[in-house]
Amino acid sequence: MRTVAVVGASLAGLRSVEELRSQGFDGRIAVLGEEPYMPYDRPPLSKAYLQGTCTPESLSLADNSDLEELAAEWHLGVRAESLDLAAKSIRLSSGEEIAADGIVIATGGRARALPGSEGLSGVHTVRTLDDAAALRTDLENSSVGVVVIGAGWIGAEVASTCHALGRPVTVVEASPTPLARVLGPTMGGICAALHTDHGVALRTGVGVQSLTSGGFGPWKRVSGVDLADGTHLPADVVVVGIGMVPNTEWLAGSGLNTDNGVLCDAGCVTENPAVVAVGDVARYQSPDGPTRHEHWTNASEQPAAAVRNLLAGTTIEEYRPSGYFWSNQYGTRLQVVGHPQDADEVVVVDGSPDDRVFAAEFRRQGEPVGVFAMNNPKLFGRLRRQVRARVASV
Ligand SMILES: Cc1cc2nc3c(=O)[nH]c(=O)nc-3n(C[C@H](O)[C@H](O)[C@H](O)COP(=O)(O)OP(=O)(O)OC[C@H]3O[C@@H](n4cnc5c(N)ncnc54)[C@H](O)[C@@H]3O)c2cc1C
Numbered sequence: 001m002r003t004v005a006v007v008g009a010s011l012a013g014l015r016s017v018e019e020l021r022s023q024g025f026d027g028r029i030a031v032l033g034e035e036p037y038m039p040y041d042r043p044p045l046s047k048a049y050l051q052g053t054c055t056p057e058s059l060s061l062a063d064n065s066d067l068e069e070l071a072a073e074w075h076l077g078v079r080a081e082s083l084d085l086a087a088k089s090i091r092l093s094s095g096e097e098i099a100a101d102g103i104v105i106a107t108g109g110r111a112r113a114l115p116g117s118e119g120l121s122g123v124h125t126v127r128t129l130d131d132a133a134a135l136r137t138d139l140e141n142s143s144v145g146v147v148v149i150g151a152g153w154i155g156a157e158v159a160s161t162c163h164a165l166g167r168p169v170t171v172v173e174a175s176p177t178p179l180a181r182v183l184g185p186t187m188g189g190i191c192a193a194l195h196t197d198h199g200v201a202l203r204t205g206v207g208v209q210s211l212t213s214g215g216f217g218p219w220k221r222v223s224g225v226d227l228a229d230g231t232h233l234p235a236d237v238v239v240v241g242i243g244m245v246p247n248t249e250w251l252a253g254s255g256l257n258t259d260n261g262v263l264c265d266a267g268c269v270t271e272n273p274a275v276v277a278v279g280d281v282a283r284y285q286s287p288d289g290p291t292r293h294e295h296w297t298n299a300s301e302q303p304a305a306a307v308r309n310l311l312a313g314t315t316i317e318e319y320r321p322s323g324y325f326w327s328n329q330y331g332t333r334l335q336v337v338g339h340p341q342d343a344d345e346v347v348v349v350d351g352s353p354d355d356r357v358f359a360a361e362f363r364r365q366g367e368p369v370g371v372f373a374m375n376n377p378k379l380f381g382r383l384r385r386q387v388r389a390r391v392a393s394v
Pocket residue numbers: 007008009010011012013032033034035041042043044045046078079080081106107108109110126127128154247250278279280281293294295296297299324325326327328
């Protein structure tokens with residue numbers, strides 16, 4: 001293998017380059033990234049960066065000397081438009097073609113848009129640095145209030161940051177309990193209470209009917225949110241946090257299988273052994289079936305196995321996720337490990353949910369399979385090791 005193209009210049013793309021070099025690949029590496037920036041960290045976009053307590057420079061995922069050592073070519077501000085596997089070539093939005101005999105797909109995802117909100121100023125999603133910068137500017141001028149649509153991780157973090165900035169916030173969530181899909185209804189309910197603890201209004205079990213607006217043409221701006229139950233929520237800033245869509249459109253016609261991500265085997269290898277997928281876009285074969293994770297640790301860890309398999313030309317290592325992720329909301333540290341399922345028993349093993357300081361285990365047939373902790377990092381670390389040891393032994 002002489003040239004590897006890494007498509008997507010973010011966390012999973014950077015880690016793939018690092019893995020290629022640390023696993024001994026000394027050929028050409030071309031990294032193709034649609035954003036005009038070197039890899040940066042997204043978690044602070046909804047937290048410290050939005051709040052104005054960190055600079056864009058501090059988001060950088062690698063310093064110059066690390067990057068120099070990697071000796072990769074960075075083609076930034078260009079989109080991969082298509083992939084021709086027979087010709088082993090990627091066509092870019094600049095018109096250029098990049099030939100590569102190995103390909104790492106690390107194109108992540110984009111924020112899902114709320115239908116009908118296109119072109120309406122004051123309506124935001126938060127996926128990129130530019131998104132967060134635009135929201136930050138709008139928040140500075142906001143006088144009416146903020147409505148956050150969706151109480152998932154990113155919606156909840158944005159609500160918490162807007163609250164910290166002194167903006168009146170209402171969170172709207174269509175499901176009866178936020179985060180229940182990830183943490184089950186009990187723990188999801190405790191997370192939801194963080195909003196109301198801090199005086200942030202939370203409307204659950206009700207969908208959004210439409211956005212209202214005022215002004216005309218380029219001055220048309222959101223003025224509020226109409227809910228399905230007839231309530232009108234006035235707002236001059238609306239943040240839509242209703243999930244993400246994997247960036248796979250550029251693979252249409254390539255012959256690769258895409259369905260809610262790039263389908264690959266347990267080692268992140270697609271049906272073509274010269275192509276692997278990593279990070280938020282990769283839908284790999286886990287023991288629970290095709291699985292895609294949207295978390296920092298996954299994007300950081302997955303490239304090790306994927307690159308090993310790419311360089312070997314076949315799957316020699318399966319990806320074993322640690323299943324760890326975190327969130328910070330209202331000064332509260334939330335940490336999760338494992339992949340809890342609805343039927344798991346949830347047992348608080350330390351502290352008290354009422355105090356918002358506790359740790360809970362998810363148990364399956366009596367065995368711990370996951371941990372959720374609030375403001376309890378020390379115990380979380382210990383329980384996390386136990387869960388990891390158990391998962392590794394299965
Ligand atoms: C606001 C926010 C807060 C978060 N907070 C947390 C947190 O607290 N904890 C946690 O565990 N996780 C968090 N995450 C999730 C974490 O940041 C992601 O899991 C991680 O960024 C995924 O990395 P990735 O490289 O797979 O994809 P991405 O970061 O999405 O990067 C993909 C890159 O590929 C580029 N690209 C897409 N299509 C093309 C194309 N055709 N050609 C060229 N380039 C392309 C994109 O522009 C992008 O730069 C957060 C995410 C966001 C957005």
